Amino acid sequence: MTAELVRGQNHPLSGTRLEIRVSAGGPVVAGATLGGEDGKVAGADRVAHPASHRLPGLEVSRQAAADHRLAVDLEALPEDVHRVHVLLALPAGAGGPTSFGVLAAPFVAVTELDGAEIATFTITDLGVESAVVALELYRRQGAWKVRAVGQGYAGGLAAMLQDQGLEQAFETAAAINEAVTRGMARAVAPPPPRPVADPAPQAPAPQAPAAGGGPVNYHHPRRATATPPAPAPAAPPAEPGQPPRPVAGDANGWTMNERLYNQVWGMFEDLARSTAAYRSAVDFAESRLEQELDKVLSDPATRVGPAADAARAEARARQASLVEQARAVLDRDLAQLVAEAEVVEHALPPAFARWDSPVWQGYQVPLETPMALRLGELHLPERTDLRIPMLVRLPLERGLWIDSGRPSGLQAAIVDSSELRRLAMETAVAHAARLLAVHPVGDYTVHVIDPAGAAGGALAPLLQSGALKEPPAAGAQGVSALLDRLTRRVDLVQMAVRSGASDSLPPDVDTAEQLLIVNDFPHGFDDRAVNQLRYIADEGPSVGVHLMMVADREDARGYGPVLDPLWRALLRITPVPDDHLADPWVGHTWTYEPSLVPVGSDVLGQVLRRVGQARQAYGI
Incomplete structure (x- = not known):
């Protein structure tokens, strides 16, 4: 039975592996401190926060958000740690509320790894405070308990850390605010109001299994070296002499x-x-x-x-x-x-699944961005029916180049150039739809440049569902206006982040993640537009502006070496199977297959209609 705590009340903890879930009325910073028997924090290395989100036995979120999950392994904490304080603070300089009194009361729950609640606490009666100690996990006579604290601080993070005996309180608070400001480059404004539900967890960031335009980098630091922080599902007993039966989710990870x-x-x-x-x-x-x-x-x-x-x-x-x-x-x-x-x-889950997976039939717009996205599948010639999902981390660290040029191998003989251009744009729409579908409402915006209006058929699902906010930019004037707007957004957000003045952005700047799809490049682009695309490809990802090119590499060669940096900056994928990805570790050439909607299926339309309905419900 769940214990609903009030301020000052405690409750025993029977397990040592826990999750602490936080739901607030707006973006908050979540952290934790490790204290000794006297509750004092010995140094900055005993504070888990967005700039240093992992400590032994403790992991917190890396950015401000309305919902958080903190992972705690009490047995893995240092022996001299007797108290863990869970901290919440409002982001400084983000243009949002400056006190908890104007927000809905934060809700905190201590749960087991399967989500079963052990104790909950709603932090009421907050006023001018901008930071609060929500909970305390403490060890007494060899047993751990949780206490509802709810102690607020009008002086913010620095005052709260100073009260816990941290000598570097002001320096640590500054480091936390700087890390949060950098993270808010991708989401400067708070997200629209959303119903309360279980959020998706934050997670560490291993490398993506493919690098653009050539080598695949698949060094994976967690598979063989990390101690599993959460128990994986037990495999069913194998028959004598047979290998173990596989189980989904038997790798390391908190979730x-x-x-x-x-x-x-x-x-x-x-x-x-x-x-x-x-x-x-x-x-x-x-x-x-x-x-x-x-x-x-x-x-x-x-x-x-x-x-x-x-x-x-x-x-x-x-x-x-x-x-x-x-x-x-x-x-x-x-x-x-x-x-x-x-x-x-x-x-x-949907972000990792094929379009023909039944998981899409029950799709609902998520409350949190997932850790990765499926771009397709990879296989080797020794066993072509063994397909490994190609997952890339979110937010995208580099843009995509969907090559509409002549493929290699058998596909070259069965797909003509016009069909390939059509498939390339449909591939772009499928990827854009997936990106829209896996982000919370209002957190992702898609723009399209189609100079000659040749992509109308492929773009129909985005336009008809309302998922595409504005018609594709066409003609030299439309292309110039959209590129000017996006480069201006990159410039303004970069300056705001560097100066710590995110709240000073003009009201017309869309702070959601942006995706620009460019069709039939380089047709309709002058030198200025090409330079703007290069700028967006280089500088955009760090502030939430991403590029997806649909183009023939051979056509683009007409611009000479000026486009080489753009080509190298993007991850090349194809609308048909192609063996263009190689890994430098063992020298394999991997065949890539795009993640496409099955012929005759309306799953993409159904998903986009739900996205469009959600946008309308939130007035976006």
Whole structure:
């Protein structure tokens, strides 16, 4: 039974792995301090906050938000820690409320990892305070308890930290405010009001499994080195002599979505390693065969005759045996990965799932941005039916180049240029729809440049649903006006962030994340427009402006080397399967397949209509 605490009341904690959930009436900063027996904080390294969001046994959110989840592992805390204070503060200089008194009372819940509530506390009677100690977890006689505190501070973060005995209180408060200000470059204004619901958790940020225009970087620091902070689902018992049955979410992570993300990452690594081992064994067998044949030919006594024939036959038999053994090991590993991929695919949330997944049928507009987004699938020629989801972290650290030029391989013979341009724009719309669908209402805005108006058919789902706020920019004047507006937004937000004056932005600046889709580039672009695109590609992602180009690389070569920086700045993907992604670690060439809506399915239209309805409900 959940204990509903009042100020000063305590409650025992039976478990040591906990989540602390925070819901507030607007964006707040969530943090925690680790104190000794006297409650004093020994130094700045005992404060978890957006600029230093992980400490032993403790992880907090990295930005201001209306909803938070803090992860706590009491057993992993340093031995001299006896008190954990959970802190909430209003972002300084964000243009929002300056006191908790004008917001709805913050709600805090201590839960088990499965979401079951242990204790809750609604922090009432706050007035001019801009910071508050919400809860205290404390150890007494070897047992942990939670106490509802609700102590507010009109002096803000610095006063609260100073009261806890931190000598570097003002420096730490400044570091927290600076980190929050940087984070708010992507969401300077508070989000529109939303109904209270379970938020999606914040999560660490491992690397994305693909790098643009060439090498894939899949160094994954968590799979093999991190101690699981949350228990993964137990695998069903395997039959004697059989490998363990795969379970969705059996990687490290605080939440199921993070565990699924890391599991997909691990599958990618496992496929790369197993294939590399097989290819290495085949190369060794071929090299050994060549050496043995050379040895036979180099000796005149064994160069011809029955002895030579027998030696060559034995060498080829040994080579075939080595390859057969390597293939058997590979097939065993791939069969296990195929079984795991099937289990994981059915468990993926919308942001990670294929468009044909049943999870989209129950789609609801989310309250929090997910940690990653699916762009397609990757596979290797040794087992083409084993597809690994290609997930990239959000917010996008680089834009996308959807290549509408002639593909390589078999696709070159079956897809003509006009069909490829149509598929490229449909791919762009599918990715834009997914980005809109996985962000909270009002947190993402899509713009389109279509100089000749050639993309009307592909853009119909965005326009008809109302998910696209304005018609595509066409003609030289429309292209210039939209690019001017977006470059101005980049400039203004950059200046506001650097000066710590986010609240001084003009009211006409849209502070939501922005995505600019450019169709049929470079047709209709002059030198000034090209330079603006390069500027957006370079500077935009850091302040929430992202670029998606739909273009033929060969057509773009007409501009010469001026476009090389733009090409290198973007992640190249294709509207048809293409083996253009390579990883430098083991030298594999990966075939990429885009994440497209099945032919005849209306799932994209259904999802966009829900997005449009939600925007209308919020008056956006």
